[in-house]
Amino acid sequence: MIHILxxxxxxxxxxxxxxxxxxxxxxxxxxxxxVIAGGGELHSDCEAALLDDGSQQENIWxxxxxxxxxxxxxxxxxxxxxxxxxxxxxxxxxxxxxxxxELVKNFLEEV
Amino acid sequence: MSYQATAQTTMPTxxxxxxxxxxxxxPLPVRLGELSxxxxxxxxxxxxxxxxxxxxxxxxEPELYLEWGFPDADSALxxxxxxxxxLIAQLRENWQSVWESPAERVAVGASFEEWSQxxxxxxxxxxxxxxxxVFRPAxxxxxxxxxxxxx
Numbered sequence: 177m178i179h180i181l182x183x184x185x186x187x188x189x190x191x192x193x194x195x196x197x198x199x200x201x202x203x204x205x206x207x208x209x210x211v212i213a214g215g216g217e218l219h220s221d222c223e224a225a226l227l228d229d230g231s232q233q234e235n236i237w238x239x240x241x242x243x244x245x246x247x248x249x250x251x252x253x254x255x256x257x258x259x260x261x262x263x264x265x266x267x268x269x270x271x272x273x274x275x276x277x278e279l280v281k282n283f284l285e286e287v
Numbered sequence: 288m289s290y291q292a293t294a295q296t297t298m299p300t301x302x303x304x305x306x307x308x309x310x311x312x313x314p315l316p317v318r319l320g321e322l323s324x325x326x327x328x329x330x331x332x333x334x335x336x337x338x339x340x341x342x343x344x345x346x347x348e349p350e351l352y353l354e355w356g357f358p359d360a361d362s363a364l365x366x367x368x369x370x371x372x373x374l375i376a377q378l379r380e381n382w383q384s385v386w387e388s389p390a391e392r393v394a395v396g397a398s399f400e401e402w403s404q405x406x407x408x409x410x411x412x413x414x415x416x417x418x419x420x421v422f423r424p425a426x427x428x429x430x431x432x433x434x435x436x437x438x
Contacts, residue, residue, distance in 0.1 A: 192350075196305075196306060197348075198344075199340065199344045200389065215303065217306050220313075220317075221309070222435070233417075233419075242344075244340070245341055249328065251328065253320035253323075253418075256320070256413060256418060258413075258416050259416040264413075265323065265324050
């Protein structure tokens with residue numbers, strides 16, 4: 177189940193977001209509005225949820241969070257956007273990575 | 288830890304079916320992009336501080352996609368996909384010895400990263416300013432609707 181998070185997740189939300197991948201939560205993050213959509217089967221589902229919620233495409237980036245190790249992986253097909261200067265699946269911009277890591281830490285870590 | 292079970296048998300059937308249905312709704316280039324991403328995850332194994340549980344998890348995603356996932360691929364691509372399946376099967380077979388060898392872990396990581404890049408190239412997604420304008424992702428299934436927005 178996809179949840180849109182504007183603040184720290186509850187344990188129930190985390191459990192529901194882990195429904196498909198068990199050890200990982202696929203995320204789309206709006207770095208402008210500081211909102212996370214998490215729990216889709218694929219990152220593009222989380223991205224679609226954010227777009228429905230009012231996010232702009234250029235502010236959305238994909239990542240995967242592993243609660244057991246707090247590992248964050250910034251690799252997703254939704255990150256392939258040369259018009260936004262990201263030319264690979266992996267999010268390249270260090271500041272965007274840092275912002276996303278901070279948001280993930282605040283919303284998801286140790287839930 | 289011995290990694291013997293296939294990805295399918297470790298996931299409840301209904302969830303496997305939903306995931307499969309969702310995956311197959313996307314066009315072939317997008318599915319190849321997802322496979323590429325999954326294969327790249329296996330390179331985590333090369334990290335000598337990696338969690339074995341997470342390393343095994345990274346094998347699950349491409350294994351699932353390859354099991355389901357490319358009935359519309361042409362014959363040349365089918366050959367390549369079969370090679371990747373073989374690679375995954377070999378890793379599963381030899382998991383314990385690979386996991387215990389830092390050098391083998393690095394070699395395996397490099398091998399999967401190479402295949403990841405090949406699949407990304409095959410997808411063609413990098414040739415577009417925004418691939419969504421050409422290969423619009425399929426909408427999420429209604430059963431996976433967004434929960435209440437307030438958190």
